[in-house]
Amino acid sequence: MLKARISVPARARRGEVMAIKTLISHPMETGFRRNSLGQAIPRNILTRFECRYNGKSVFTATLHPAVAANPFIAFHVRAQDSGRLEFIWTDQDNKETSVIRELTVDPAA
Amino acid sequence: MIRTINRRNWLAGAGTLATLTVQPKLMAAMPEPVQSVIQRDFPGADIQPGKVNIELPALAENGNSVRIKVSVESPMTETDYVSFMQIIAPANPLPDVARFDLSHANGLAEVETRIRVSAEQDIVVIAGLSDGSLWSGSAHIVVTVAACLDALY
Amino acid sequence: MIRLHSIHSRAACLAITVCVVLTGCDRNPTIVPGPTSTLSESLSGYHFQSADTQALQDDQFANPGMLWVDRGHELWLTPPPTSKPSCAGCHNDAATDMAGVAAHFPKFNRSLNAVINLEGQINYCRETQQQLTPLAYESDDLLALSAYVGYQSNGLPVKVAIDGPAAPAFAAGQAYFYTRRGQLNLACNHCHEDNVGRMLRGDKLSQGQVGGYPAYRLEWQSIGSLHRRLRFCNVGVRAEPFAYGATQYIELELYLKWRSQGLPVETPAVRR
Numbered sequence: 001m002l003k004a005r006i007s008v009p010a011r012a013r014r015g016e017v018m019a020i021k022t023l024i025s026h027p028m029e030t031g032f033r034r035n036s037l038g039q040a041i042p043r044n045i046l047t048r049f050e051c052r053y054n055g056k057s058v059f060t061a062t063l064h065p066a067v068a069a070n071p072f073i074a075f076h077v078r079a080q081d082s083g084r085l086e087f088i089w090t091d092q093d094n095k096e097t098s099v100i101r102e103l104t105v106d107p108a109a
Numbered sequence: 110m111i112r113t114i115n116r117r118n119w120l121a122g123a124g125t126l127a128t129l130t131v132q133p134k135l136m137a138a139m140p141e142p143v144q145s146v147i148q149r150d151f152p153g154a155d156i157q158p159g160k161v162n163i164e165l166p167a168l169a170e171n172g173n174s175v176r177i178k179v180s181v182e183s184p185m186t187e188t189d190y191v192s193f194m195q196i197i198a199p200a201n202p203l204p205d206v207a208r209f210d211l212s213h214a215n216g217l218a219e220v221e222t223r224i225r226v227s228a229e230q231d232i233v234v235i236a237g238l239s240d241g242s243l244w245s246g247s248a249h250i251v252v253t254v255a256a257c258l259d260a261l262y
Numbered sequence: 263m264i265r266l267h268s269i270h271s272r273a274a275c276l277a278i279t280v281c282v283v284l285t286g287c288d289r290n291p292t293i294v295p296g297p298t299s300t301l302s303e304s305l306s307g308y309h310f311q312s313a314d315t316q317a318l319q320d321d322q323f324a325n326p327g328m329l330w331v332d333r334g335h336e337l338w339l340t341p342p343p344t345s346k347p348s349c350a351g352c353h354n355d356a357a358t359d360m361a362g363v364a365a366h367f368p369k370f371n372r373s374l375n376a377v378i379n380l381e382g383q384i385n386y387c388r389e390t391q392q393q394l395t396p397l398a399y400e401s402d403d404l405l406a407l408s409a410y411v412g413y414q415s416n417g418l419p420v421k422v423a424i425d426g427p428a429a430p431a432f433a434a435g436q437a438y439f440y441t442r443r444g445q446l447n448l449a450c451n452h453c454h455e456d457n458v459g460r461m462l463r464g465d466k467l468s469q470g471q472v473g474g475y476p477a478y479r480l481e482w483q484s485i486g487s488l489h490r491r492l493r494f495c496n497v498g499v500r501a502e503p504f505a506y507g508a509t510q511y512i513e514l515e516l517y518l519k520w521r522s523q524g525l526p527v528e529t530p531a532v533r534r
Contacts, residue, residue, distance in 0.1 A: 003329045017216035025329040027483065030225070032202050058214040061222075066198055066206040068174040068223040069483035070326040075209070078185075078216030170312040170464060171480035171534045174326075253464030 002026055002097045006087060010101070012079035014108040020051070021074040024089055024097070030065035048090040049073055053103075054083035079105045142199040143233050150195070151235070154243050161194070161234045161246030164221075172226040172252035179209075180219035181236045181244070191218035192237045200230035226252050301455055301469055306525050307533055310459075310468035315480065319532035327409060327478035327530020330402070330485045334410020337403060346392040349407075360414035365527050368516045370427040377431040379512050380408050381487065399506035405485050409476045412529030419526060420473050422519040435517025438510060444501030465534070471522040472515070474531020485530055488515055 007021040024046070031043025043065065051059040059075050077085070082105045089097045139147075147156065164178040181191045190213040196206040209220045218236075226232070231247040238244070308316060319325055338356055341348040353359040367380040378386065384407050385396035397404035424432040439450045453462070454470035461467070475488040482490070489511045493503035504510050 003333050005323060005328065005332065007323050021323055023324055023326065023329065025333075030202075053214065056214075058212065060210045061220075062208040062210075064205040064207060065203055066201050066225045068225050070329060072221070072223050072324050072326075074221040075211075076215050076217040076219060078214055080214075166312075166314050168312070170315060173480045173483050174318075176314055176318070 002089065004087070004089070004097065004099050006099055006101055008085060008101050008103070011104045011106065014079055014081075014105050016079045017076050018079055019074065019076055020085075021072070022049070022087055023070065023072050025070055026089075026091075028063075028065065028067055028069045028071060032065070044092065046071060046089050046091050048088075050088045050090075051075070051077065052086040052088070053077060054081060055086075079103070081105055139233065140199040140231070142204040143197050146197050146204055147235070151243060156235060156243040156245050158245050160238075160244040161236045163232065163234055163246050163248040165232055165248040165250055167249065168251045168253065169226060170253050172228075174223045175226050175250065175252075176221070177224050177232065178219065178221040179234050179236075180217075181238075183218045183238070185211075185213050185216050185218060187213045188239065190215075190239045192239055194218065194220060195235045196224065197233040197235065198224070198226060198230060199233065200228040201225070202227060206232075226250055228252060301458065304471060304522065304525050305458075305469055306471050306473060306522075306528060306531075307468040308474070308528060308531065310466045311532070311534060315532055315534055319474075319528070325478065325530060325532055327476070327485050327532065330406045330409040330476070331413045331530060333402065333406035334408075334413075337407055338410060342388075342392045342394050344393040346394075349387070352391065356410065356414050360411050362415055362418050364408075364412040364415040364529065365418045365420050366422060368428075368431075368512055368519065369423060370431075372427075376509075377428050377512055377516055379488075379515050380411060381507070382512070384408060384411070400487060400490060405476050405487065408487065409485060409530050412476065412527060415527040416529060417526045419524050420519055420522045422516060422523065424516065424520050428516065431513045431516050432520065434510075435513035435515070438514045439517055439521075444496065444499035446499040446501075448499045450495070470518065471525055472518045473522050473525045474528035474533070476529060477531040477533050479533045481534060488518075 003025040005021075005023040007019075009018055012018050026046050027044060028046065029041055029044040031040065033041045035041055045065055045067075046063050048063060049061040049071070050057055058077050061073055063071065071089075083103060085101045085103055087099045087101070147154070160181050162180045162182075164176075164180075166175065169175045177196065179194045179196065181194065183189065183191045185191065191211050193208060193210050195208040197204050198206050206224050207222060211218055224232075229249075229251045231249050233245060233247045236244045236246075308319065311319075322328070335356070338349040338353075341351065350356070364380055367383065368377050370376070371378045371383070371386065373390075374382075374386065381399065381404055384404065388394040389396055397407070422428075442449045450470060453467050457467050458469050459466060472488055475491070476485045477491075478485045479491075487506070489506045489508075492511050492514065493506070496503040
């Protein structure tokens with residue numbers, strides 16, 4: 001499984017907009033580079049990133065080779081109910097890497 | 110280096126001439142790789158400049174990893190939200206960079222990532238709102254070539 | 263006229279750029295006395311990067327080198343398939359047990375009767391204590407372990423011993439630093455002492471300090487060891503690079519670490 005780093009609060013107030021940061025290890029090989037023999041290095045990229053909140057998709061990113069290696073993606077999600085956030089990266093062969101974080105949501109202030 | 114316009118690419122990606130003639134003046138001002146993407150993804154749409162904020166360094170010392178933050182001011186309510194933000198790099202070998210799909214569930218239409226920039230260019234961002242309107246913004250970036258290109262050493 | 267490969271054409275342009283008067287960029291660093299012969303103040307490579315690159319190094323979350331530090335932490339805790347202990351089994355919590363360790367490498371190893379670097383020490387432990395085969399140089403796992411151990415010395419000053427049994431290696435490393443090599447016939451000091459702060463095409467020349475390795479280089483789009491960087495320096499002056507882990511590089515590493523003494527360890531640094 002690919003190494004991933006996630007920064008997300010474990011706890012939030014209902015309605016609070018949470019800042020989420022993700023970083024995953026992946027070369028994002030563009031397919032445009034050539035090795036020392038002049039041969040093209042085949043494309044190997046992550047094509048999609050998705051965040052699901054209690055099973056419902058709340059953020060998706062479609063990625064192309066111009067996304068830098070070891071993709072960093074930061075976005076926001078409004079806290080509603082306690083539960084889980086699932087982070088899923090999909091590569092060009094539809095292989096998935098998934099990380100789950102539990103979230104506790106307290107009543108609004 | 111500014112990428113030269115390739116008429117064949119333009120015609121291949123473009124819709125019919127009739128579709129093109131109803132495009133607003135803004136579209137014609139955009140480099141043709143951007144026009145091709147817009148023709149492919151938003152044919153016949155009216156894209157207005159505005160609403161899109163792009164944070165991008167004016168000069169990047171290495172094009173392999175450039176920080177970009179895109180955002181659109183929006184209340185992000187169920188009836189008034191940003192539905193997507195799409196980054197296009199016209200001078201890259203492939204102009205598509207990334208597209209982010211959002212909804213009111215995000216609370217804030219702001220996404221940060223790191224992208225590859227292969228040459229000096231205007232990075233373009235197209236954003237769509239829940240009312241169907243499309244907006245665009247752009248930011249200029251210069252990429253310096255490192256003195257010694259590593260070439261897999 | 264020798265036909266040059268495209269990489270070496272660029273290297274040739276480099277030579278011309280180096281040989282003529284380089285245009286100074288915005289400012290030269292202020293110089294005060296330090297351990298190296300002509301530099302007055304030791305400045306980490308951090309100071310020669312753009313603000314964006316510095317910010318990426320400083321970002322504890324987004325610094326891509328941290329992906330390898332995380333992997334190193336995982337490896338630290340993983341017991342080997344042999345019945346021997348994991349790294350943690352002997353060394354317990356790396357944050358306490360490994361604090362300061364990377365700052366003191368390379369050092370003389372009595373059993374091996376040689377100066378070894380951190381990667382050599384990790385492999386020595388694997389072989390003698392865990393009955394494992396050594397990890398290949400520049401493999402993700404060796405980079406991960408050296409990044410993880412290096413990270414535990416973050417902020418601590420580099421300090422290596424160059425006396426006693428380490429003295430011959432130090433002398434050899436120092437001699438290397440000042441020896442011209444390659445088709446461009448340049449020694450390390452020509453860039454990293456004589457022209458510090460000046461522009462070499464798009465790069466501002468640094469002092470060549472080494473407290474941040476393994477470092478994530480944007481050019482590599484990956485973390486890499488000091489030896490990878492040294493190999494590239496050799497290629498840059500069109501000299502045949504040594505193999506990873508070569509004695510010449512370990513001797514040079516000892517000299518460079520001495521040269522960097524007092525500077526804080528920055529592993530994993532981010533460089534262009």
